[in-house]
Amino acid sequence: MAARFVNIDHDTPLLLPPDLRDWVRENHLVHFVMDAIGLLDLGEARVNHRGTGDEQYPPAMMLGLLIYCYATGTFSSRKIEGLTHENVAVRYLCADTHPDHDSICEFRRGNRALLESSFHQVLECAARAKVLQVGDITVALDGTKILASASKHSAVSHGHAVAQMQLLEEQIAQLLAKAESADSAPLQDGLSIPEEVSRRQDRLAKLKEAVAVIEERAQARRQEELAAYRAKVQEREAKAKRSGKKPRGRDPKPPPEGPDAQDQYNFTDPESRVMKAGSGQHFEQSYNAQTAVEVDSRLIIAQHVTNAPNDKQQLVPTVAAISPVVTTIASVLVDSGFYSAAAVAAVEAPEGERSGPKVYAATGRQQHGRTIAQLEKRDDPSPPAAAAPPVEHMAHRVQTQAGRALYALRKQTIEPVFGIIKEALGFRRFRLRGLAKVNLEWTLVSLSYNLKRLYHLGTDLQTT
Numbered sequence: 121m122a123a124r125f126v127n128i129d130h131d132t133p134l135l136l137p138p139d140l141r142d143w144v145r146e147n148h149l150v151h152f153v154m155d156a157i158g159l160l161d162l163g164e165a166r167v168n169h170r171g172t173g174d175e176q177y178p179p180a181m182m183l184g185l186l187i188y189c190y191a192t193g194t195f196s197s198r199k200i201e202g203l204t205h206e207n208v209a210v211r212y213l214c215a216d217t218h219p220d221h222d223s224i225c226e227f228r229r230g231n232r233a234l235l236e237s238s239f240h241q242v243l244e245c246a247a248r249a250k251v252l253q254v255g256d257i258t259v260a261l262d263g264t265k266i267l268a269s270a271s272k273h274s275a276v277s278h279g280h281a282v283a284q285m286q287l288l289e290e291q292i293a294q295l296l297a298k299a300e301s302a303d304s305a306p307l308q309d310g311l312s313i314p315e316e317v318s319r320r321q322d323r324l325a326k327l328k329e330a331v332a333v334i335e336e337r338a339q340a341r342r343q344e345e346l347a348a349y350r351a352k353v354q355e356r357e358a359k360a361k362r363s364g365k366k367p368r369g370r371d372p373k374p375p376p377e378g379p380d381a382q383d384q385y386n387f388t389d390p391e392s393r394v395m396k397a398g399s400g401q402h403f404e405q406s407y408n409a410q411t412a413v414e415v416d417s418r419l420i421i422a423q424h425v426t427n428a429p430n431d432k433q434q435l436v437p438t439v440a441a442i443s444p445v446v447t448t449i450a451s452v453l454v455d456s457g458f459y460s461a462a463a464v465a466a467v468e469a470p471e472g473e474r475s476g477p478k479v480y481a482a483t484g485r486q487q488h489g490r491t492i493a494q495l496e497k498r499d500d501p502s503p504p505a506a507a508a509p510p511v512e513h514m515a516h517r518v519q520t521q522a523g524r525a526l527y528a529l530r531k532q533t534i535e536p537v538f539g540i541i542k543e544a545l546g547f548r549r550f551r552l553r554g555l556a557k558v559n560l561e562w563t564l565v566s567l568s569y570n571l572k573r574l575y576h577l578g579t580d581l582q583t584t
Contacts, residue, residue: 425555
């Protein structure tokens with residue numbers, strides 16, 4: 121008997137329009153996203169209510185398109201446009217319409233309020249479905265470096281910029297002198313003195329702008345470093361007063377004035393910064409994306425982006441960014457990069473408010489793995505004296521049995537979230553530029569992650 125094959129017919133046209141729902145399985149992510157969008161209030165969407173110009177794509181469809189594509193690893197507006205033609209699920213979501221990449225990019229850039237509102241509303245849906253607890257919760261905080269839409273090779277350091285400015289000024293003076301000299305040697309074919317002067321003047325103007333920005337940043341940084349320096353001096357003086365002896369170690373030094381020669385400015389995205397990446401072995405042009413995750417549901421409940429290269433000043437703003445859907449927080453878990461006595465005090469005892477959450481922070485780097493002594497059952501260590509420095513009280517808090525159990529939740533909560541975003545979704549680089557716009561895009565990433573997380577949990581968002 122001859123082999124039999126399914127008949128593949130590319131030529132016979134369909135006699136009736138197909139129902140695209142029949143081409144997407146019943147439990148597909150795209151249905152979940154569309155149902156979720158249907159539950160949201162999209163009143164924050166930017167819409168042309170005058171009725172002038174071309175017809176607009178509905179905000180529900182455009183928002184669903186962005187969320188689905190970000191949740192499945194497509195972030196470029198041009199690639200998203202291509203999916204409206206090539207991907208059955210996207211084609212179904214768009215009802216066989218095809219918004220161009222300009223419309224997609226404009227909707228993404230112009231709807232920050234809508235994305236923020238949708239982020240909070242999705243958390244409200246999760247709370248109604250009993251997936252997210254909103255009272256007395258435990259939250260894990262951390263930051264991760266996300267590449268900027270700019271290369272570190274498009275940056276210039278302060279020292280190099282100053283040297284280049286001096287060189288350009290000398291070259292401009294030489295060219296102007298050559299132009300006034302009647303017997304000067306001509307330039308190569310195709311080159312003219314006015315054009316060469318203009319090109320160098322443009323470059324000089326950009327370098328002057330870069331130097332001015334670097335110096336302004338250095339001044340702001342010095343103010344912060346001065347505050348930290350004074351705090352260290354006061355701490356050493358208090359320690360010397362308690363013990364009657366001079367504290368060990370060198371006295372802290374005041375921060376230097378002016379910018380460092382290695383301070384940089386990026387011409388493509390000036391608000392991004394060169395930051396340590398990976399294990400600190402190399403540097404990349406990046407932003408620092410901050411996230412707070414509820415430990416039981418592993419849903420993102422706060423997100424914002426900063427261009428600060430470390431997390432030292434991010435505890436207070438990240439806690440403040442937690443969605444108002446959450447009513448009370450019992451515990452906040454952070455690593456040593458977030459710890460400072462002032463930040464912990466600001467979170468635990470906010471001015472004019474009731475007591476805040478309890479912070480559990482490592483006060484130093486912790487080694488991987490546990491020693492045999494750490495495996496053995498042991499009593500809690502004795503608490504430090506009431507007058508002991510805050511860092512000793514925090515170290516004791518984390519070393520107690522309850523503290524160790526809570527702090528162990530931090531790594532197993534926040535690190536998988538970053539792993540999913542970077543590896544499963546593939547989001548490693550912002551597509552937008554500037555701090556305000558990358559904050560918008562990180563909100564979109566967090567919103568997409570949350571909806572995909574709820575989908576995998578089998579959440580019924582219709583629950584009232």
